[in-house]
Amino acid sequence: MNKKLRIWLDGPYLIWTAAFIIIPLIMIVYYGLTDKTGAFTWSNILEMGTPERMKALILSLILSLMATVICLLMAYPLALILSRMKTGAVGFITTIFIIPMWMNSLLRILAWQTLLERNGVINQILGMLNLPKLYIINTPYAIALGMIYDFLPFMLLPIYNALQKIDVNVINAAYDLGANRFQTFWKVIFPLSMPGVISGITMVFVPALTTFVISDFLGGSKVLLIGNVIEQQFTQVGNWNVGSGLSLVLMVFILISMLVMQHYDKDIGERTTSL
Amino acid sequence: MSNKLIDLQNITKAFDGSIVLDDLNLYIRENEFLTLLGPSGCGKTTTLRILGGFETPDKGRVIFDGRDITSLAPNKRQLNTVFQKYALFSHMTVAENIAFGLRIRKKSEDYIRDKIRYALKLVNLEGFEERTPDSLSGGQQQRIAIARAIVNEPKVLLLDEPLGALDLKLRQDMQYELIRLKNELGITFIYVTHDQEEALTMSDTIVVMNQGYIQQIGTPEDIYNEPQNAFVADFIGDSNIVNATMIHDQLVEIFGVKYACVDTGFGTDKPVDVVIRPEDLELIAVPENEDQSSEEYQKALRKITRINPGYFEGTVSHIIFKGMHYEMEVQAHGFEWLVLSTRMFQVGTKVLMSVDPYNIQIMNKPESEDEKAVSMQEIV
Numbered sequence: 058m059n060k061k062l063r064i065w066l067d068g069p070y071l072i073w074t075a076a077f078i079i080i081p082l083i084m085i086v087y088y089g090l091t092d093k094t095g096a097f098t099w100s101n102i103l104e105m106g107t108p109e110r111m112k113a114l115i116l117s118l119i120l121s122l123m124a125t126v127i128c129l130l131m132a133y134p135l136a137l138i139l140s141r142m143k144t145g146a147v148g149f150i151t152t153i154f155i156i157p158m159w160m161n162s163l164l165r166i167l168a169w170q171t172l173l174e175r176n177g178v179i180n181q182i183l184g185m186l187n188l189p190k191l192y193i194i195n196t197p198y199a200i201a202l203g204m205i206y207d208f209l210p211f212m213l214l215p216i217y218n219a220l221q222k223i224d225v226n227v228i229n230a231a232y233d234l235g236a237n238r239f240q241t242f243w244k245v246i247f248p249l250s251m252p253g254v255i256s257g258i259t260m261v262f263v264p265a266l267t268t269f270v271i272s273d274f275l276g277g278s279k280v281l282l283i284g285n286v287i288e289q290q291f292t293q294v295g296n297w298n299v300g301s302g303l304s305l306v307l308m309v310f311i312l313i314s315m316l317v318m319q320h321y322d323k324d325i326g327e328r329t330t331s332l
Numbered sequence: 333m334s335n336k337l338i339d340l341q342n343i344t345k346a347f348d349g350s351i352v353l354d355d356l357n358l359y360i361r362e363n364e365f366l367t368l369l370g371p372s373g374c375g376k377t378t379t380l381r382i383l384g385g386f387e388t389p390d391k392g393r394v395i396f397d398g399r400d401i402t403s404l405a406p407n408k409r410q411l412n413t414v415f416q417k418y419a420l421f422s423h424m425t426v427a428e429n430i431a432f433g434l435r436i437r438k439k440s441e442d443y444i445r446d447k448i449r450y451a452l453k454l455v456n457l458e459g460f461e462e463r464t465p466d467s468l469s470g471g472q473q474q475r476i477a478i479a480r481a482i483v484n485e486p487k488v489l490l491l492d493e494p495l496g497a498l499d500l501k502l503r504q505d506m507q508y509e510l511i512r513l514k515n516e517l518g519i520t521f522i523y524v525t526h527d528q529e530e531a532l533t534m535s536d537t538i539v540v541m542n543q544g545y546i547q548q549i550g551t552p553e554d555i556y557n558e559p560q561n562a563f564v565a566d567f568i569g570d571s572n573i574v575n576a577t578m579i580h581d582q583l584v585e586i587f588g589v590k591y592a593c594v595d596t597g598f599g600t601d602k603p604v605d606v607v608i609r610p611e612d613l614e615l616i617a618v619p620e621n622e623d624q625s626s627e628e629y630q631k632a633l634r635k636i637t638r639i640n641p642g643y644f645e646g647t648v649s650h651i652i653f654k655g656m657h658y659e660m661e662v663q664a665h666g667f668e669w670l671v672l673s674t675r676m677f678q679v680g681t682k683v684l685m686s687v688d689p690y691n692i693q694i695m696n697k698p699e700s701e702d703e704k705a706v707s708m709q710e711i712v
Contacts, residue, residue: 226419229386232406233413234433234484244432248423 088301101302110286110303117283118310120197121265124204125212128261129254131205132212136253137246140220151217154210162207166274169203170194173275195277203271204261211260219253220246255318263311283307337362337487337520338383343392345378352378353389354544360488360522365514367523369531370541371567376524379541380490383522384413397487411488412481417497418473420465426452426476427461433484451479454513471502478513488520495530507533528568532556540564561695565607572613572669576606576694584694587665591642591687595694605695610670612691614639615648615662615683636684643686644669648677 092098105114139147157165172178173194180190193199223246231241269284276282287307290300338360345353353375360366368376381387382394385406394402401409412433421429427448434444452458455475465473474494481489491510495503511534514521525531531538532552540547540555540563548560559565562573576586581596586606598604616632623629636643646664658676662669662685669685677683 224417224419226415226417227421229384229406230413230415230419230421230480231432232386233384234480235407235436236432237407240436245421245423249421251423 085301085304088297089305090302092298101298102306104299105303105306109281110283113281113286114283114307114310116197116280117266120201120204120282121262123201124208124265125258125262127201127205128209128212129258132209132216132257133254136213136216136220136250139217140223151214154213158210163270163274165207166203166271169199169206170274173199173202194275195279197276197280199275200272200280200282203275204265204268207271208261208265211264212257215256215260216250216253219250223249258318259315262314266311267307335362336360337364337397338522339393339395340379340382341393341395343379343382343389343394345375345382345387345389352544353382356392356544356546358539358546358549360520363518363520365511365521365523365534365536367525367531367535367538368541369525369528369538369567370547371526373543374541375544376526376541377492380413380492380522380524383488384411384490385409410486411490412484412486413490413492414474414477414481414494416492416494418465418470418477420473420477420480422465424465425461426457426463426465426468429465429476430480430483432480437484447483451483454482454516455479455509470498471506474498474506475509482513482517482519486519488522489517491521491523493525494523495525495527503530510534532568540567542567558693559607559695562605562607565605565693565695570610570670570672572608572610572667574606574608574667576604578602578604578694582689584692586642587644587667589642589644589665591692592640592689593692593694594689595692598694598696603697605697607693607695608669608687608691609693610659611657611672612687613662613669613671613673613685614687615660615671615673615675615677615685617677618682618684620680620682632684636686640686640689643684646683646685648679648681648683651677651679 089101090097090099092100104110139150142150170177173191174180175190175192175194177194183190193202227249228241228245231245236244267284269282269288272280272282272285276285283303287300287303290296290303294300336359340356340358343353343356344351352373356375356379358379368379370376378387382389385401385404385408388403392402393400396410421432424432430448430451431444434447439447448461449458452460455478457472457475457479460468460472460476465476468476474497477494478489494510495506498506507530510521510523523531523534532555535552537549538552538555539549542563548555548564550558555564555568559568559571565571565573574586576584578584578595578598578600579590580600581598582593584591584593584595584604584606614636616636618629618632633643644664646662646669648660649663649668650661652659654672657672657674660671660673660677662671662683664685671685
């Protein structure tokens with residue numbers, strides 16, 4: 058009786074997992090490791106080795122790392138301030154940060170395109186003030202800016218959550234034992250917020266590494282990221298095999314970065330998250 | 333127990349306009365086990381936080397060892413706190429937790445290692461160095477919190493309801509542990525609790541607080557036997573608190589019956605509160621349909637008046653067996669008297685009830701100024 062119920066309850070999730078996670082993954086592995094005739098080959102993987110694609114991959118890694126670091130540097134102090142504020146004020150400020158997320162992401166990036174254009178809003182204002190104009194549209198800088206803008210809330214919220222969970226008496230205990238503000242932060246508050254930092258980094262780095270929308274709109278056709286290269290294989294070239302092969306390589310990169318994160322987190326994260 | 337170590341002078345503190353402490357004066361002597369006791373919201377925790385440096389009083393001064401430390405930061409004070417719910421650093425091992433304060437003070441690793449071993453031995457948790465706080469029980473975490481505080485050799489240990497989260501048996505064990513620790517360390521303990529039994533068991537001095545005022549300061553025996561007002565009497569242990577009139581010295585009238593007592597100096601015909609502890613009431617049974625002139629009744633009467641010339645006639649209305657004694661309610665003069673006795677009286681038994689003059693505790697009615705502070709409705 059109980060067993061039957063379990064099957065009914067578990068069933069939908071198993072079907073979902075199989076249909077939308079496992080099967081697509083197998084298909085990508087299949088396409089990535091076969092040629093058009095269906096024969097096994099490594100060539101799709103090796104396609105990543107062309108100078109143009111390596112350049113896109115390296116640029117993607119640099120930009121997404123940059124965006125992640127800047128998001129972290131911007132979000133952490135804000136999260137720290139928020140975690141010390143009264144609940145009402147926190148609700149207001151976090152809502153302000155989250156509202157843009159309710160808008161279509163395409164729309165937000167389009168807005169930045171309009172703002173950053175050669176004769177866009179920002180440059181018109183700079184012109185009126187007789188200030189030098191800003192020509193960053195269609196450069197990697199514009200893409201990084203778009204990434205930071207788009208993904209900042211994903212860094213802020215997990216860090217805020219982690220900081221907020223820290224019992225105020227734990228912080229008081231550090232002061233009580235003789236630590237000054239700086240020592241209390243580095244020895245107690247920061248290590249205890251690591252789980253939030255780790256998930257924030259993951260939630261910014263992974264989408265930034267794979268994005269093609271942001272680079273499409275803010276990089277023009279001049280700057281290609283690895284996301285664009287893969288997208289082109291599917292939508293323009295129509296070569297699913299090469300597209301899948303490149304995807305697999307990217308997945309390996311993400312996997313490696315996750316493992317690196319976990320390694321650095323081990324000293325602290327293992328204890329704080331294993332509750 | 334000699335000179336004043338800490339002196340709180342005229343401490344006043346308000347949060348969002350509501351006064352938590354009102355002109356509090358209190359001194360704490362060296363090597364004293366002092367307990368701040370009171371219901372939640374009485375200001376005991378705020379007093380402790382002011383001592384620890386986590387709150388600054390609006391008015392008044394904190395003198396520590398002759399120095400004014402009112403606005404000194406917590407990390408510069410020679411006191412350490414054991415927090416409610418332990419507040420251990422969950423990202424560190426037990427050893428790292430204990431070493432925290434020593435590492436901040438840049439002590440040598442050899443010294444730290446010795447101190448950790450010493451502290452763990454003191455709290456009976458030898459060999460727990462590499463465990464994480466998550467893997468410890470509540471009682472063990474509490475011991476680590478104490479170890480973490482005492483390795484810094486504070487002059488005063490502040491304890492904020494440290495046993496509140498533990499179950500009854502463990503709480504009792506820890507009470508003995510704390511007394512032992514205090515004696516071994518020879519330092520001052522300032523302990524905050526709402527548990528009167530905890531306070532009576534461990535303290536040298538109890539400070540009973542309510543609504544920001546100190547109600548009474550004294551030894552556990554003083555507080556229990558000679559409560560100064562109805563609040564203290566009601567908060568410490570069970571008691572029968574009734575309105576009465578002091579006729580003159582050593583004579584008090586309760587519900588129209590005159591009782592001998594030992595108190596003097598309350599004036600004549602003055603309204604007072606009377607406290608009688610349930611274990612001090614003495615009962616003598618009289619047969620139900622017995623005539624007052626019968627031999628049986630007269631015998632009981634002689635027996636009861638030997639205790640006190642005044643007595644009540646009442647009826648047992650309720651009885652519960654409590655193991656070591658029976659807890660009874662006796663209806664007399666429209667009042668339900670709580671009585672503890674090792675002897676059993678059936679419900680419905682007619683009894684004569686009296687109390688030794690020595691066990692009648694007379695208290696002044698609260699003065700108008702403090703009326704709010706001792707008002708009985710606030711106790712719950």
